[in-house]
Amino acid sequence: MSRSVTVSRDNEIAVVTIDNPPVNALSHHVREPLYAALTELAADDTVRGIVLACAGRTFVAGADITEFGKPMQKPDLNGIVALLETIAKPTAAAIHGTALGGGLELALGCHFRIADRTARLGLPEVKLGLLPGGGGTVRLPRLVGPAKALRMIVTGTPVPAAEALADGLVDAIAEGDLTGSAVAFLRGKLAEGVRPIPVRERNDKLGEDPAAFERAAADLARKARGLEAPLACAESVRNAVSLPFDQALAAEHALFRKLVAGDQSKAQRHLFFAEREAAKVVGIGKDVKAGDVARVGIIGAGTMGGGIAMAFANAGIPVTLLETDDAALARGTGMIGKNYAASVARGSLDEATAARRLALISGTTDYAALADADLIVEAAFEDMAVKRDIFARLDQVAKAGAVLATNTSYLDVNAIAAASARPEAVLGMHFFSPANVMKLLEIVRAEKTSPEALATALSVAKRIGKIPVVVGVCHGFVGNRMLTARSSENEALLMEGALPAEIDRAFTDFGWPMGPFQMYDLAGLDIGWRNRKARGETAALADALCEAGRFGQKTGKGWYAYADGGRTPTPDPDVEALIGREAAARGIARRTISAEEIIERTHLPLVNEGARILEEGIAQRASDIDIVWVNGYGFPVGKGGPMFWAGLEGWQKVRERLAYWHERTGRDAFRPSPWLSGRE
Numbered sequence: 001m002s003r004s005v006t007v008s009r010d011n012e013i014a015v016v017t018i019d020n021p022p023v024n025a026l027s028h029h030v031r032e033p034l035y036a037a038l039t040e041l042a043a044d045d046t047v048r049g050i051v052l053a054c055a056g057r058t059f060v061a062g063a064d065i066t067e068f069g070k071p072m073q074k075p076d077l078n079g080i081v082a083l084l085e086t087i088a089k090p091t092a093a094a095i096h097g098t099a100l101g102g103g104l105e106l107a108l109g110c111h112f113r114i115a116d117r118t119a120r121l122g123l124p125e126v127k128l129g130l131l132p133g134g135g136g137t138v139r140l141p142r143l144v145g146p147a148k149a150l151r152m153i154v155t156g157t158p159v160p161a162a163e164a165l166a167d168g169l170v171d172a173i174a175e176g177d178l179t180g181s182a183v184a185f186l187r188g189k190l191a192e193g194v195r196p197i198p199v200r201e202r203n204d205k206l207g208e209d210p211a212a213f214e215r216a217a218a219d220l221a222r223k224a225r226g227l228e229a230p231l232a233c234a235e236s237v238r239n240a241v242s243l244p245f246d247q248a249l250a251a252e253h254a255l256f257r258k259l260v261a262g263d264q265s266k267a268q269r270h271l272f273f274a275e276r277e278a279a280k281v282v283g284i285g286k287d288v289k290a291g292d293v294a295r296v297g298i299i300g301a302g303t304m305g306g307g308i309a310m311a312f313a314n315a316g317i318p319v320t321l322l323e324t325d326d327a328a329l330a331r332g333t334g335m336i337g338k339n340y341a342a343s344v345a346r347g348s349l350d351e352a353t354a355a356r357r358l359a360l361i362s363g364t365t366d367y368a369a370l371a372d373a374d375l376i377v378e379a380a381f382e383d384m385a386v387k388r389d390i391f392a393r394l395d396q397v398a399k400a401g402a403v404l405a406t407n408t409s410y411l412d413v414n415a416i417a418a419a420s421a422r423p424e425a426v427l428g429m430h431f432f433s434p435a436n437v438m439k440l441l442e443i444v445r446a447e448k449t450s451p452e453a454l455a456t457a458l459s460v461a462k463r464i465g466k467i468p469v470v471v472g473v474c475h476g477f478v479g480n481r482m483l484t485a486r487s488s489e490n491e492a493l494l495m496e497g498a499l500p501a502e503i504d505r506a507f508t509d510f511g512w513p514m515g516p517f518q519m520y521d522l523a524g525l526d527i528g529w530r531n532r533k534a535r536g537e538t539a540a541l542a543d544a545l546c547e548a549g550r551f552g553q554k555t556g557k558g559w560y561a562y563a564d565g566g567r568t569p570t571p572d573p574d575v576e577a578l579i580g581r582e583a584a585a586r587g588i589a590r591r592t593i594s595a596e597e598i599i600e601r602t603h604l605p606l607v608n609e610g611a612r613i614l615e616e617g618i619a620q621r622a623s624d625i626d627i628v629w630v631n632g633y634g635f636p637v638g639k640g641g642p643m644f645w646a647g648l649e650g651w652q653k654v655r656e657r658l659a660y661w662h663e664r665t666g667r668d669a670f671r672p673s674p675w676l677s678g679r680e
């Protein structure tokens with residue numbers, strides 16, 4: 001017997017236990033002994049039933065993702081599931097924690113599934129750019145019907161045990177001892193004396209509601225945005241309905257092999273590991289203890305402060321929200337109330353939960369009310385003097401050991417920390433708007449930030465469901481600094497011949513949810529205009545639009561026109577004429593600009609700035625930059641983030657194209673960073 005798979009006996013029932021920490025992934029060293037154990041038990045006449053269970057915190061959470069891209073060593077998962085299905089004695093999976101991907105597929109090879117009340121079951125392969133390749137797309141529809149299976153497989157979202165029971169995916173929910181319940185369940189089946197039917201033979205649900213299936217599949221095709229996996233998932237579930245079992249299984253296998261070898265899945269697998277890597281911080285070992293955050297103070301109840309307050313309240317953490325006067329406080333809390341009410345109206349939140357969350361947020365105009373906060377997040381006006389004043393005041397009220405965070409987007413966190421008598425407690429927590437929705441959190445480590453303060457910020461970030469990335473101090477940190485670099489070419493491209501709609505189209509074809517000009521119109525052009533004026537900068541075209549009162553969607557006109565207060569952008573001849581006039585005034589002869597040139601001139605500066613950030617040690621690793629861009633700015637997941645994309649394009653090509661554009665434009669954005677040299 002191996003260490004990863006053990007067999008015990010409860011009289012006539014054998015219990016096979018997989019033990020492969022941390023998540024019982026189906027690595028080769030699990031598959032091999034599992035196959036051997038099942039073969040032996042199948043032939044053992046003293047065994048009348050088999051329970052498949054897992055040690056540790058979860059049932060099998062999937063195939064071992066680290067094995068993808070390497071030659072598959074036999075036995076593979078399909079071989080194990082096929083073997084399970086030939087076993088005539090009843091088999092049951094005893095599921096606790098999460099049965100995900102290959103884990104659920106393994107359980108689908110059993111006749112029965114018994115789940116713990118808190119278990120969750122799902123096929124999340126799509127998030128790795130894959131489809132379930134162990135028979136999941138062919139067996140799941142046989143239990144829950146094609147429309148439900150499609151939803152589960154294409155969203156990748158696991159369902160709770162109770163829902164799985166209602167759908168027929170699990171056969172019973174265990175109260176108390178899970179393995180014992182599964183053993184007792186099998187004894188009950190043996191007593192009934194009926195031949196257990198493998199999932200592959202259960203066809204009665206396959207014909208359910210074909211119209212609902214087709215509607216859902218069409219909707220998916222629209223939303224796939226260039227990603228191959230969701231479409232392959234839909235194709236495979238359709239095969240399950242229309243083809244004989246073995247043909248559908250073979251087709252699933254072929255699709256899986258194609259996807260696993262493709263760049264999109266490589267990119268998404270890279271992001272899976274990158275996200276976990278980002279949480280590991282140089283200098284913060286397991287010995288550094290994170291402080292407990294039982295209460296949070298937030299300074300400023302504007303859009304950001306309100307959103308941050310909701311992010312904490314949503315995770316059950318009480319918040320004290322501070323404003324300068326009662327009117328501002330009432331406006332802020334009123335907005336939070338409206339946001340919760342909107343979620344209830346949309347049906348995404350129930351009234352009781354909304355009320356509970358709202359009740360966790362209390363308002364004050366008195367700094368003394370922040371005295372019991374373990375973490376204080378300043379989200380006041382973006383002005384150094386204002387922020388320094390706040391941090392000096394916090395010295396008087398914040399309790400010893402409290403972490404003091406600033407939500408600044410650009411300002412120097414070292415300078416803010418210097419205003420505090422306890423700079424070791426100060427760091428940046430840069431949330432992205434809307435802060436209650438966006439997953440990314442840049443945690444800014446200043447010169448004097450203590451490991452404990454950083455560990456506390458990281459731990460609370462996870463508690464509130466954020467993806468934290470630790471960054472160093474510089475103007476705009478990782479995300480906004482790179483965004484500035486990316487934006488630098490937009491105006492030049494317009495002047496030289498591109499139109500906003502052409503640039504946006506190149507971006508959406510690349511996989512972005514929207515292009516930069518649609519984004520500007522959505523966010524409001526006046527913000528950038530005010531910032532430029534404050535810094536004495538100009539942007540001829542954007543400034544001209546603002547001077548004409550075109551602030552974007554909110555004024556019905558911006559880079560595009562929006563009919564009747566709608567949100568659909570329509571190219572506007574006035575904007576085209578403006579661009580033509582400004583170009584002519586500068587003696588620029590406009591020309592046709594290809595989508596390829598648009599992507600190069602906007603994305604290469606992004607990669608180059610990322611390289612400079614790495615050169616300066618502002619980010620710990622290239623994959624952290626990818627996490628920032630995918631989760632904070634919508635960089636297409638199928639390209640894995642800007643640095644991974646650069647690797648896919650080839651570093652040599654990146655260097656050459658940067659040098660080419662540097663020579664043509666003379667602009668610093670294209671001067672290749674030394675970090676890029678020698679990368680293969």
Ligand code: 3H9
Pocket residue numbers: 022023025058061062063064065066077078098100101102103105124125128131132133134136273276277
């Ligand atoms: C699949 O099954 C394909 C099949 O259809 C077909 C096959 C032919 N493999 O997330 P955590 C590591 S595709 C290898 O921090 P949590 C992870 O990197 C798979 N390693 O824990 C981390 O390592 P480290 C479908 C894995 O408690 C450590 O385990 N399944 C795998 O927050 C702890 O992970 C999925 O996509 C894996 N499958 O969350 C599920 N999973 O400590 C993927 C985890 O060195 N997994 N690791 O950084 C998850 O969603 C979460 O890990 C889970 C636990 C929810 C299970």
